[in-house]
Amino acid sequence: GITQAFRQAVWSEDPNLQRVTPRPLAPYIERNLESRRLAVWLIGVFAGLGLLLATTGLGASISAWVTESRVEIGIRSALGEPSSSIVRRVLARSMRIAGAGMLAAIPGTLAAVGVLRNQIPGIGDLRATPACVVAALVAVAALLASVIPAQRAARLNPMDILRR
Numbered sequence: 001g002i003t004q005a006f007r008q009a010v011w012s013e014d015p016n017l018q019r020v021t022p023r024p025l026a027p028y029i030e031r032n033l034e035s036r037r038l039a040v041w042l043i044g045v046f047a048g049l050g051l052l053l054a055t056t057g058l059g060a061s062i063s064a065w066v067t068e069s070r071v072e073i074g075i076r077s078a079l080g081e082p083s084s085s086i087v088r089r090v091l092a093r094s095m096r097i098a099g100a101g102m103l104a105a106i107p108g109t110l111a112a113v114g115v116l117r118n119q120i121p122g123i124g125d126l127r128a129t130p131a132c133v134v135a136a137l138v139a140v141a142a143l144l145a146s147v148i149p150a151q152r153a154a155r156l157n158p159m160d161i162l163r164r
Contacts, residue, residue, distance in 0.1 A: 007019075039119070043116070051137070051138065051141055054101070054138070054141070055141040055142070055144065055145045056145070058094060058097060058098060058101075058141075058142055058145045058146065059145035059146060059148070059149065061097065062090060062093065062094050062097075062145065062146045062149040062150075063148070063149040063152070065090075065093065065149075066090060066149045066150075066152060066153045069153075070156060070161050071161055073086060073153050073156055073161075074156055074157075074158040074160075074161030074162055075158070075161075075162070077156060077158040078158035078159070078162060083154035083155075084154075086150070086153050086154045087150040087151065087153070087154045090146060090149060090150035090153050091143060091146055091147075091150050093146075094142050094143065094145065094146035094150075095139065095142060095143070097142070098138060098139060098141075098142035101138075102135055102138060102139075109126065109131070110126060113125070113126045
């Protein structure tokens with residue numbers, strides 16, 4: 001076959017060359033890709049853990065803010081502010097915090113893509129679509145993290161708060 005023809009061509013040029021048995025490259029490529037797949041999988045796991053930690057932290061932060069703002073929320077509620085408005089205000093605060101976090105994360109993301117591009121072949125420039133999907137995912141996570149504190153704020157009894 002082609003391997004034998006290649007050997008004959010090389011040995012006809014220099015019969016003293018060391019004779020090497022050619023082997024397919026597929027196992028070497030597969031081994032290299034396995035390590036890359038592991039790296040990409042680990043990046044995904046750590047990204048998921050980061051999202052979970054960010055969501056938990058934002059939820060705790062909003063919950064603490066609701067606790068600190070009990071008196072203000074109670075007074076607003078006593079003056080007739082509807083609970084839907086209170087929920088909207090809590091969710092808006094959460095989205096402002098998440099938006100500020102996303103804006104602060106842009107330089108870090110660009111730096112990480114630059115480092116990963118050198119480490120993992122096939123990673124190109126940061127594309128708009130995946131970045132927008134991640135931003136939407138973070139926004140949804142922020143909303144979900146603040147739903148419970150927002151509902152808790154809406155259920156505050158203004159008379160109990162004003163008595164304290």
